[in-house]
Amino acid sequence: MEALPRETIVDVLEGRLRTDILDGRHPAGSYLPPERQLADGYGVTRTTLKHAFGRLVQAGLLETRHGVGTRVRDYARLGGADLLPMLVRHDAKWVREIFEVRRSVGALIAERAAVRATRAQRAELRALLEAVRECEGADAVQLADLEVHRALARATGNRVYVLLTNTLFNAYLPIRSLLRAPFTDAAAAHERLSPVVEAVLAADAPRAHAAADAYLGDTERIMLDDLA
Template sequence: MEALPRDTIVDVLEGRLREDILGGRHPAGSLLPPERRLADGYGVTRTTLKHALERLVQAGLLETRHGVGTRVRDFARSGGADLLPMLIRHSPDWIGEIFEVRCSIGALIAERAATRATAEQRAELAARLADVRATTGGEDTQLADVDVHRALARATGNRVYLLLTNTLFNAYLPVRAHLVGPFIDPEEAHRRLEPVVAAVVAAEPKAARAAADVYLTETEALMTAGLRAKGTS
């Protein structure tokens, strides 16, 4: 068995700072206190503080300017979808809004894929769908299902759809273990997804969109039930 990684003091401090920023203790637009005072307030060294601040700058929550200091960014104005995993860690109720986007984007992707997919892309979709049935359930099936959706996005011929698909799946990562409900049984997972792939392979855009709507609604209900059972929503 591989040992689970332990949180370092930098990990813990990063989490504390992130929660304090998103919770409003350090409001958007405000300057953080001087590093020495901030480090003393959190009971850490300035070196540890610098490492944690660098991570939050990279994440897009902070910006540092020489001679000015470190300012809290207004993520609602300047942030991107890459912040979603962090926001979900802070408040799991973001997942409902992600599901809403997932439904609208997912249905559109299926429709576009049915219109634009090449013969090679249709063959890839069929192969990825077969992979879902061949899994052992749980996380393996979940990941195989993700590959089908990536193949659907590629089949649109629009690379932005693929990036959006990746962004939405990355947003799930903090709570992914609680979203495994639709993927416990590989046969059932295959059954739900097969009509979407079949419509795309048959080049039937309206049928693909309708099938995607059904799939996305059904799996959302199962995933939401999983979140409620774990007390994360």
């Protein structure tokens, strides 16, 4: 068995600071109080505070200038999609917005894949689709389904679609275990996904777009109903 991770004081402080920033207690563009004051307020050492600051600077929520102070970045204006996993952990309502993008981008990916997929990529899609049906357990089916979508993105021949697909999956990774409802039945999951892959294999771009839109819409509703 794998040991469970243990939170350190830096982990706890990072979470508290992140929550205070995202909840607006420290507004975008504002400077945080002096380190000594902030450390005393949270009941930690300045060393612990500096470690937490370093993580939040790396995450894109803070910026520190020597001799000036630490300022809250305007993540809504300056941030990138790499912030999404953190935002989902803070507020699950972000999932609905992620799914809206997932649906529109996913349908476009399927359409492009239908036109551009190579023979080898079509063979890979057949094999990956079949793997969905053969999986046991919702977690395994969910991961197998994900690999089909990664393969669809690769089949577009556009690496940006691949990165977008990775970003969207990573965005709801923090709550993936709560989104297993469409994958509890391997046969049903396979049947739901088949029209997308079949349209791509047939090189029918309009049908692939429509099938992907339907698939992503159906699974979105199932997952959000279960999450609610």
